[in-house]
Amino acid sequence: MRFSSLVGSGAAAAVLVASSASAATTENPHLLAARHHLPPHPEPPHHFHHDAIHELDAAAGGERYVADVLYHHNVHRRNHSAPDLQYHFQLADTAERIAKTCNFEHEMQYDGGEYGQNIAAGVPWQGVSFVISDLWYNNEVSYYSRLYGIPDPTFDKKWGHFTQMVWKRTTHVGCYTQHCPNGVENAPGTYDYTEMFEASMRRTLGSQGGIIRCMEIVDHDD
Template sequence: MSANLQVLISVTVLLGLVSCEPVFDIKDPAFIEGCVREHNRHRTSVSPSAANMRYMTRDEGLAWAQAWARFCVFKHNIHLREVKRMHPIFTSVGENIWAGAPYSSFKPESAVKSWADEVRDYHYDTNQCTKVCGHYTQVVWADSYKVGCAAQACPNGVAETRFSTQPGVIFVCNYATAGNYRGVSPYRAGASCSSCGRDTCENNLCRNSTRDAPQRYNWRPDWEPLRSSANSTGGSSDSLFCRAVVIIRLISIPFIFASVYCLQGHYQLFAYE
């Protein structure tokens, strides 16, 4: 096989690997349910029991975690402390990030569980960690009652990880109100729901129909990499963008063939010493 043909095959393979679509649609009911259910599963079973643990529900504004996930970098969002750049209503937003490879390694429930498993390194009595446990404390932060998650495929790898050169997945969850305030315990120890006030108690969690109701926002972050004139969460504008990218790449294939032909017949035009 000629070197030029090898180049052509390599380029074609790379074109096939490129993707701008998430691993899961952030509006997919099964994905949403898996993320929310797994968070509440760990919130309901904390030890010691929590007197004020709120039930957690999904928020579409927080689901713009997808915007940061698209950068495919294993670092916290640089806009977390910038008011109204993370959410149109909440002024404080927390964040947990998970990354893994290959794609098949990812399940939202498993990722959330990996954060919750940090409980082994957290000591409630002293509110101290022996190792990393901030992901756990955010998962069970009593006043964090809204969550939005997104998972992004990263064909070229997730930067700042040991698998940065192989296809991977990054999973980001945003929380409101934010947790992990220095010197503050994630929840108040006591009989389950004993500090719920007028809320109802369900599976050891404080529920409030008004607070738990879904909200709609005509908003998307101004730093979102696929930002366009559309103002709905996810949706057709992103799909159109991705389709346009694919079409442009497909159109470029004949030019790649032509370039290879020129290299074969007129190699001196591209010869450099």
């Protein structure tokens, strides 16, 4: 099963999410992360099995970006007995192709579409750890707590990023952050946004950051 969900972050640390029932916060992201007692951040890996970290060095921080993506996924997956993810550069390439459209919309048609997808916007590449740990995990984990032990729980977009992150059979992740100097096009797709929310998104996104896309693939063999 694949989950796909959408979140937006505007300027001034305000968090806008797809569901009007979800909570917004203006707390300092470092305080939010500290509440969950993250262990010390490891040093970034020194070797990658990819000839070039293509434009990551210029657009998304290179090895530190990759290390942040893996760390902030895996530290939370371990809370749910899910195995660590590995970084997948082909998924990152796919995320790059989609992110460069600067279209804040889920797009699952590139490169075969056999992946899940989380999106954030309005946050520069240096904030990828905040996006993963605070927007996608901390903001949603409590919504799912009452569903443990239910064999076939209902799906709600309020916890879609969380389930995508901790899905046990997910094996790899690849992310990309694209700076969009002309702003981000807000195309809400199948999500039920109010007019005010759409207007707020267009007003606050501008060129304050870019689009962050993370793609995950699931092992279907067992």
